[in-house]
Amino acid sequence: MKKTQGNYTILVITVENKFGVLARVSGLFSRRGVNIKSLAVAPTDKAEFSRITVDLDIELEGVSLDQIINQLDKLINVVEIRALDPAESVERELMIVTVEAEASQRDELVDHLDKVGGKVLNIGTESMMLSLVETSSVIDDFESFLSGYGIVELQRTGRVALDSL
Amino acid sequence: MTSENIDGGKALIRSLEKEGVEVMFGLPGGAILPVYDPIIDSTIRHILVRHEQGAGHMAQGYAQATGKPGVAMVTSGPAATNIVTPLCDAYLDSIPLVVITGQVPLAAIGTDAFQECDTTGITMGVTKHNFLVKDAQDIPRIVKEAFHIATTGRPGPVLIDLPKDIVDPNSPRSELDWVDDPEMDLPGYKPEKDIDFSGIEKAVELIQTSERPVFYIGGGILKARAAEALRELVEITGIHVVTTLMARGAFPDSHELCLGMPGMHGNYTAVTSMQKSDLLVALGARFDDRVTGKVDGFAPDAKIIHVDIDPAEIGKVRKPDVAINGDCRLVIEAMVDLLRQQDATQTDRSEWKSTISGWQERFPLTYEDSEPGSRLKPQYVLEQLRDLTPEDTIVASGVGQHQMWTSQYWSFDHPYTWINSGGLGTMGFSIPAAIGAKVGNPDRMVWAVDGDGCFQMTAQELVTSTVENIPIKVALLNNSYLGMVRQWQDMFYEERFSEVFLSDDVPNYKAWAESMGCVGIRVDSPEEVPEAIAKANEIEDRSVVIDFRTAPEERVYPMVPAGKDNSSIVVPPSQESQER
Ligand SMILES: Cc1ncc(C[n+]2csc(CCOP(=O)(O)OP(=O)(O)O)c2C)c(N)n1
Numbered sequence: 001m002k003k004t005q006g007n008y009t010i011l012v013i014t015v016e017n018k019f020g021v022l023a024r025v026s027g028l029f030s031r032r033g034v035n036i037k038s039l040a041v042a043p044t045d046k047a048e049f050s051r052i053t054v055d056l057d058i059e060l061e062g063v064s065l066d067q068i069i070n071q072l073d074k075l076i077n078v079v080e081i082r083a084l085d086p087a088e089s090v091e092r093e094l095m096i097v098t099v100e101a102e103a104s105q106r107d108e109l110v111d112h113l114d115k116v117g118g119k120v121l122n123i124g125t126e127s128m129m130l131s132l133v134e135t136s137s138v139i140d141d142f143e144s145f146l147s148g149y150g151i152v153e154l155q156r157t158g159r160v161a162l163d164s165l
Numbered sequence: 166m167t168s169e170n171i172d173g174g175k176a177l178i179r180s181l182e183k184e185g186v187e188v189m190f191g192l193p194g195g196a197i198l199p200v201y202d203p204i205i206d207s208t209i210r211h212i213l214v215r216h217e218q219g220a221g222h223m224a225q226g227y228a229q230a231t232g233k234p235g236v237a238m239v240t241s242g243p244a245a246t247n248i249v250t251p252l253c254d255a256y257l258d259s260i261p262l263v264v265i266t267g268q269v270p271l272a273a274i275g276t277d278a279f280q281e282c283d284t285t286g287i288t289m290g291v292t293k294h295n296f297l298v299k300d301a302q303d304i305p306r307i308v309k310e311a312f313h314i315a316t317t318g319r320p321g322p323v324l325i326d327l328p329k330d331i332v333d334p335n336s337p338r339s340e341l342d343w344v345d346d347p348e349m350d351l352p353g354y355k356p357e358k359d360i361d362f363s364g365i366e367k368a369v370e371l372i373q374t375s376e377r378p379v380f381y382i383g384g385g386i387l388k389a390r391a392a393e394a395l396r397e398l399v400e401i402t403g404i405h406v407v408t409t410l411m412a413r414g415a416f417p418d419s420h421e422l423c424l425g426m427p428g429m430h431g432n433y434t435a436v437t438s439m440q441k442s443d444l445l446v447a448l449g450a451r452f453d454d455r456v457t458g459k460v461d462g463f464a465p466d467a468k469i470i471h472v473d474i475d476p477a478e479i480g481k482v483r484k485p486d487v488a489i490n491g492d493c494r495l496v497i498e499a500m501v502d503l504l505r506q507q508d509a510t511q512t513d514r515s516e517w518k519s520t521i522s523g524w525q526e527r528f529p530l531t532y533e534d535s536e537p538g539s540r541l542k543p544q545y546v547l548e549q550l551r552d553l554t555p556e557d558t559i560v561a562s563g564v565g566q567h568q569m570w571t572s573q574y575w576s577f578d579h580p581y582t583w584i585n586s587g588g589l590g591t592m593g594f595s596i597p598a599a600i601g602a603k604v605g606n607p608d609r610m611v612w613a614v615d616g617d618g619c620f621q622m623t624a625q626e627l628v629t630s631t632v633e634n635i636p637i638k639v640a641l642l643n644n645s646y647l648g649m650v651r652q653w654q655d656m657f658y659e660e661r662f663s664e665v666f667l668s669d670d671v672p673n674y675k676a677w678a679e680s681m682g683c684v685g686i687r688v689d690s691p692e693e694v695p696e697a698i699a700k701a702n703e704i705e706d707r708s709v710v711i712d713f714r715t716a717p718e719e720r721v722y723p724m725v726p727a728g729k730d731n732s733s734i735v736v737p738p739s740q741e742s743q744e745r
């Protein structure tokens with residue numbers, strides 16, 4: 001199923017790189033019954049800070065995004081928080097996926113993979129492992145294309161994003 | 166600088182001393198044992214409680230009455246869970262607390278060790294911040310950070326969880342180099358706000374042009390030590406004031422512009438003036454549902470000026486027309502300065518004033534006197550207590566009907582004289598909170614007004630008051646019922662009373678009080694009331710409990726039924742025919 005484009009909110013949160021901080025941040029969402037669609041966390045260029053990118057469905061039933069931002073900002077370990085406007089940012093996501101692929105299907109598959117700029121990571125007797133770094137919507141499309149072959153295992157990282165220049 | 170090697174337990178106590186802690190409330194146990202040893206040699210007075218919930222509420226009462234942070238210390242596991250209620254209470258009422266809990270040794274964490282619980286996990290949602298200390302060297306810094314966080318910005322409770330091996334002198338992990346003035350490391354915490362002066366100009370303009378303005382005062386005024394500034398603002402503007410349950414005493418009830426408490430059991434004039442206002446100036450208030458009633462129908466014609474230190478409060482419930490994020494005292498002072506410069510002629514508000522005084526005449530707080538031979542009227546007892554105690558008496562209440570009557574019938578003329586559990590509504594709050602308040606104000610008279618249900622939850626702390634020599638007085642409004650719940654069943658469940666009757670004759674409160682080392686008095690008839698209060702006032706060397714036998718069927722009026730808007734306020738039967 002194709003997911004609608006642009007229907008999301010990205011929060012970028014700079015936090016202290018300490019134990020327990022992710023639980024505080026995610027706890028604030030869970031207490032309000034807000035589902036996190038994806039979450040990426042890693043240290044920034046400064047080792048003492050991490051950057052969390054949270055991807056939320058925009059339909060936060062009865063919950064105000066401003067208020068979530070204000071309340072997250074109140075967490076002592078949160079150094080900075082803001083919402084990124086999808087139109088004003090560049091985003092990428094990484095998917096690695098193992099698909100079923102008989103030898104006879106591989107050319108067609110690789111052809112498609114080349115078109116979207118993906119890579120072949122590993123080849124088995126009946127399957128292939130592929131990777132793709134793209135926008136989440138391109139990955140959505142490619143994932144649904146792959147489902148025709150049969151997906152064995154798949155991992156997506158969730159969105160990461162930076163402001164456009 | 167010469168370095169000094171000490172152990173974590175000593176470092177903790179020394180850090181507390183450096184923060185100026187004079188008193189702490191607590192109860193020891195296995196995991197916190199090493200920290201209890203250096204207490205013997207400390208300048209800090211430790212008050213041994215009978216239940217850890219008591220320690221937390223005492224620390225709250227101390228903090229509310231003195232403005233200083235309250236400190237409590239308990240062991241791990243069940244002691245930590247016992248203090249969760251006071252933490253949550255302090256969190257909702259923005260009370261500065263530092264609570265120290267013992268924890269199992271670092272290596273045992275996560276193994277379901279004896280008396281292990283995930284204290285930082287459990288308390289994450291009920292503290293402003295919490296710390297699990299993993300290195301003894303961090304203790305001085307973390308204590309400093311904890312006090313800083315608890316007392317600045319919007320105050321709140323902070324918990325420090327201390328694994329045993331980092332405070333136990335027998336463990337190599339407990340060694341540290343004492344640092345006298347550790348540097349805080351809180352890159353994400355910025356409690357000071359730059360006040361937006363354009364907001365203040367807009368606010369002043371709205372205030373000047375409004376026709377039916379009301380100052381809606383919340384507990385933030387007390388936290389900001391802004392009562393004096395507020396009085397100036399009120400007097401130069403001539404605008405009426407309502408003080409919420411958390412703000413009673415922030416503006417004197419005896420002042421002609423004070424309308425008293427709004428909300429579910431607020432008086433008619435306070436509730437209705439807000440409802441009909443064209444401008445609400447919310448100062449350190451958070452539009453709690455007990456004040457607004459049904460939010461959609463709340464003060465429909467009012468523009469809102471919202472001043473709060475916490476940006477997350479602004480617009481949370483009601484979108485303001487002017488939002489000012491900052492410390493209430495600084496904002497009010499800036500408003501006063503601007504108003505003085507302007508010297509603008511005020512809008513004529515004589516009609517609004519006469520509307521208000523009309524409500525005050527037609528809808529005063531009222532009750533019917535008791536019939537001879539029947540049980541006391543709680544309102545009468547409170548009026549007597551109010552009139553027969555010193556003006557600066559500190560009153561701490563429990564939760565229920567007696568709480569509402571106390572807030573209604575007492576006259577609060579000084580800030581920090583009213584202590585109650587507003588946000589969480591914790592039954593059992595009053596006795597330990599009164600003890601804490603008395604510890605902080607040994608020369609003032611402290612009364613707890615309690616219900617019989619509440620009393621049975623925390624009365625054992627009267628033993629603490631006897632043993633530690635902290636004499637308080639308890640006015641027990643004993644109606645034999647969980648009265649507030651009874652009232653809801655009476656009014657909204659067709660008088661089907663389910664599980665609200667406690668007992669008419671057990672416990673014997675007089676005997677119970679005496680067994681705890683207090684003076685116990687039982688009062689059945691109105692004539693005995695003044696005499697009993699006078700007797701209690703004279704006793705200074707021990708606590709006193711007066712068991713006032715009050716009428717179970719008495720309802721708290723007025724009342725805005727839950728889920729209804731404030732125009733549906735229910736007045737007592739004697740006022741039903743009054744023109745609204
Ligand atoms: C710990 C706790 N449990 C239950 C309640 C619900 N509750 C609110 S008021 C009340 C009755 C309190 O009874 P009592 O102390 O006798 O006071 P009264 O209303 O009779 O004055 C109850 C059960 C509560 N607020 N706190």
Ligand SMILES: [Mg+2]
Binds near residue numbers: 565646647648
């Ligand atoms: Mg009762």
